[in-house]
Amino acid sequence: MEAKKKPRVDYLEAKSGVFLNLGIVVSLLICCIAFEWKSYDDGNLINLGAAETIFEENLEVQATQQPPPSVIKQPEIVEVPDEVEVEEKAPEIDVEVATETVVEEQIFEKPVEEEGTMCEFGIEPTPKG
Secondary structure: OOOOOOHHHHHHHHOHHHHHHHHHHHHHHHHHHHHHOOOOOOOOOOOHHHOOOOOOOOOOOOOOOOOOOOOOOOOOOOOOOOOOOOOOOOOOOOOOOOOOOOOOOOOOOOOOOOOEEEEOOEEEEOOOO
């Protein structure tokens, strides 16, 4: 049985790695050239040294009058007598444990399963008859 592919297609698939590497080299070359590209714009340069405006004009500043700061009264320090310490008494707990404590055995019964079919609200009882 012969392969259905054409030999030209098989040749291109075999060389796909070379094409990939070639594409990466070309794109890196374009990026490097773009970063190193220099351009000069001579038409719009302005000579800032020949400014005709005079910045040395002195403007008279009027002094504003502010009222003197008000005196802040310090609060008086009042001594508080020492508080009486209250002794906390621990509550007395009288617990007597007998050595012959009997623990009753708990008996759990299994729930009785109802006969029926499951529905979306629970178990639906089957009609007898």
